Amino acid sequence: MQTAIATVCLSGTLNEKLEAIAAARFKGVEIFENDLLSFDGAPAQVGRRIKDLGLAAVTFQPFRDFEGMPEPLRAKAFARAERKFDLMAELGCDLLMICSNVSPDSLGGIDRAAADFRELGERAARRGLRVAFEALAWGRHISDYRDAWEVVRRADHPAVGLVLDSFHVLARGTDLNAIRAIPKERIFLVQVADAPKLNMDYLSWSRHYRCFPGQGELAIGAFMDALHATGFDGLISLEIFNDSFRAGSAHYVAIDGQRSLLVMLDELRQRTGMPVKGLPRLPPRAHCRGIDFIEFALDEAAAATFETALGALGFVKAGVHKSKAVTRWRQGDINLVVNCDNEGFAHSFNITHGSAVCAMALKVDDAAATLSRAVELLDLPFRQVVRTGEIDIPAVRGLGGSLVYFVDDKTDLGRHWEIDFDAPPSSDGGCEAGDAGLIAFDHVSQSMQHEEMLTWLLFYTSLLAVQKTPVQDVLDPGGIVHSQVVETADGAFRLVLNASQSRQTLSSRFLTELFGSGVQHIAFATSDVFATAKRLRARGVELLAIPENYYDDLEVRFDFPPGALDRLRADNILYDRQGAGEYFQLYTKTFDGGFFFEIVERRAYAGFGAANAAIRLAAQARLVRDPASLGR
Ligand code: MG
Ligand code: MG
Numbered sequence: 001m002q003t004a005i006a007t008v009c010l011s012g013t014l015n016e017k018l019e020a021i022a023a024a025r026f027k028g029v030e031i032f033e034n035d036l037l038s039f040d041g042a043p044a045q046v047g048r049r050i051k052d053l054g055l056a057a058v059t060f061q062p063f064r065d066f067e068g069m070p071e072p073l074r075a076k077a078f079a080r081a082e083r084k085f086d087l088m089a090e091l092g093c094d095l096l097m098i099c100s101n102v103s104p105d106s107l108g109g110i111d112r113a114a115a116d117f118r119e120l121g122e123r124a125a126r127r128g129l130r131v132a133f134e135a136l137a138w139g140r141h142i143s144d145y146r147d148a149w150e151v152v153r154r155a156d157h158p159a160v161g162l163v164l165d166s167f168h169v170l171a172r173g174t175d176l177n178a179i180r181a182i183p184k185e186r187i188f189l190v191q192v193a194d195a196p197k198l199n200m201d202y203l204s205w206s207r208h209y210r211c212f213p214g215q216g217e218l219a220i221g222a223f224m225d226a227l228h229a230t231g232f233d234g235l236i237s238l239e240i241f242n243d244s245f246r247a248g249s250a251h252y253v254a255i256d257g258q259r260s261l262l263v264m265l266d267e268l269r270q271r272t273g274m275p276v277k278g279l280p281r282l283p284p285r286a287h288c289r290g291i292d293f294i295e296f297a298l299d300e301a302a303a304a305t306f307e308t309a310l311g312a313l314g315f316v317k318a319g320v321h322k323s324k325a326v327t328r329w330r331q332g333d334i335n336l337v338v339n340c341d342n343e344g345f346a347h348s349f350n351i352t353h354g355s356a357v358c359a360m361a362l363k364v365d366d367a368a369a370t371l372s373r374a375v376e377l378l379d380l381p382f383r384q385v386v387r388t389g390e391i392d393i394p395a396v397r398g399l400g401g402s403l404v405y406f407v408d409d410k411t412d413l414g415r416h417w418e419i420d421f422d423a424p425p426s427s428d429g430g431c432e433a434g435d436a437g438l439i440a441f442d443h444v445s446q447s448m449q450h451e452e453m454l455t456w457l458l459f460y461t462s463l464l465a466v467q468k469t470p471v472q473d474v475l476d477p478g479g480i481v482h483s484q485v486v487e488t489a490d491g492a493f494r495l496v497l498n499a500s501q502s503r504q505t506l507s508s509r510f511l512t513e514l515f516g517s518g519v520q521h522i523a524f525a526t527s528d529v530f531a532t533a534k535r536l537r538a539r540g541v542e543l544l545a546i547p548e549n550y551y552d553d554l555e556v557r558f559d560f561p562p563g564a565l566d567r568l569r570a571d572n573i574l575y576d577r578q579g580a581g582e583y584f585q586l587y588t589k590t591f592d593g594g595f596f597f598e599i600v601e602r603r604a605y606a607g608f609g610a611a612n613a614a615i616r617l618a619a620q621a622r623l624v625r626d627p628a629s630l631g632r
Pocket of ligand 1: 165
C-alpha cells in the first residue's frame, strides 16, 4: 500500500507544502492544479523539486466538467484534457483525477459518459498516462460511486480507473457493500477524508469541514473494511479541504496527516490481520489510569504565593526534590509539583510563558511502550539531563510546548516520588486545618488556538485509549468557544479541549496572557462539595461569585428539597442534573498566569456542566473588568 497527501490539504506556497510533506515522511503527493498554476516556474522545475525531496507526484487533480458534454463543449473538454496531459508529462505524473461533471450543460447517460472515458483513456494511453473517475457527492448526473464504477466498467479501457473518496461515499450514506465487488486493479486511487457530522449541503461540508481520519465522525473503519475486501493494496491519499488546516502550520498538519494514516492502517491491520507492507506495527494505544501529577513552572516569588494558596486549598507539602527547587504538594490522590528551579525545562518554560502548567504526567500500564507508540506516530520525544540516581521519566512534547510524562508501576517509575524526593522538614508546609476533602483529579481543561484543536485531538486519541465527544459550542461573553472532551471509558482520565476564534473570549485571552496554549483549569473531585466549600471559606479562599439570577433560574428548572437551593446559593455552587445524575461545581479565583481551579462533586453524572459554562464564563469576564467583585 502506498500513502500520499494532496497539496490542497496544506497552507503555504507549493514549495513549502512539498517540504512539509517530505518532512512528514510521505513518499507520494497529489498535485492540486491551483498549486501548480500559482507556482513561479516551469512544471518541469516542480517535477525536479518533487524528485529531489524524495517524493513522487502520484496524481494531478482535479480535472472538472469533462464527461457527457454536448458538442462543441465536448471537443473543448478533450482539448483541455490534452493540455493537462502535456503538463503531467512535464511534471512526471501519470494519473489525472477527474471528478464528475457539475455543469448545467452536461448531459446524462451512463453510456455517453463511458464513451467519453473510453476515448480519453485511449488518448491518455498513447502518452503512457491514465485517468481516474470520482463521483462528487454533488455531481450533476453522477453523484454515487456505484454509477462512477459503472462508467469505468463500461469504458472498459485499461487506462481508465475509479477513484473512491470516503467523504463523497460516506457523506451521502451510500451503502458500502458494492465496493467489495469492484476488482481491485480498477481502483486507481483511494482518497480518505473524515468529517464531523453536520447538516449542510455536501459542497460546503466538503470544502470547509473535511478532516483527517479519526478527527471526525464518519465511518472510516467501515469504508476501509469494504476496501480491504477487494484486496486493494494501491494508492491511499489524504485529500482534505479544511479552513483550519489552511490557516495552520503546513509542517504540523502534514505530520497530523501521516499520524492519522498510520493509526487508520494499523487499526485496519488489527481488524483484518492484514499485513501492510512498509508500515510499522504500533504498540497498542496506552490505557491511561489517570493523572499522576501536574507540574507548575513558576518563579520564586510566584511559587511562594502559589504554595500559600495550595495550603489554603488543603494541600500539604509532601516532598522536596533532592537536587532541585521543586516541591510536591498532595491531597488525596492529587499530586501537584511546584517547580521554581532556575535551570532546566520548567525554567525555560516559565521564561517563555510565565506562571503556567508545564507538564502533566499520565499513569499508563507500560511507559516504555507508550513512548515507543508516540515516537512511531511522529510525536516529539523529550529528554533532559537527570542526575545520577534520579529518575528519567519518558516524555513527549504536548500542547504549547509543555510535556506529557508517562509513568507506570512495572518499573522504577512507580517509585519516582521516593527516588527523587525527600520528606519535607516536619514543621514545613503542613496545613494544620487539615485537608479540604479533595480526593482526585476530575478533569483538566486546555485552551488552544482554533487551528490547533484537531491536531491535539488527534495527539490524544492516537496515543491513548480514549473516546471523544462531539464538539460543543459554549457561549462566552466575548464569543463562541468550541469545546471537545477526550476521556477514558472509566473516566479515570478526562481532558477538555477548548478553542475560540474570537479574541475576546476567556479562552483566547488566556492564550494571550500565557503567550501560547496550555492548561487553563484543573478540576479536583470532592465527595462532599458542601463540606469542601465550608472548609475553604473558613480559610479565606476566594471563590467565584455566581449571580442571584442563576439560582432563580435553577429553581424553575429543577425541583429541590427545601433548603437545598439556599445551600448552593450560599456557597456559589453551580449545579446540573442529567437523569438521576447530579453535578456540583465551584471555582477559585484566577491565579497569576490566568489558570484557576475548579472543584466538582459527581453523583452518577458523566458530563461537565455544559449548561453552566456560560454562567461561569460571564462571572469570570466580570472579574476581568472589576477584580473587586470576587467572592462573597
Ligand atoms: Mg476527492
Ligand atoms: Mg471544568
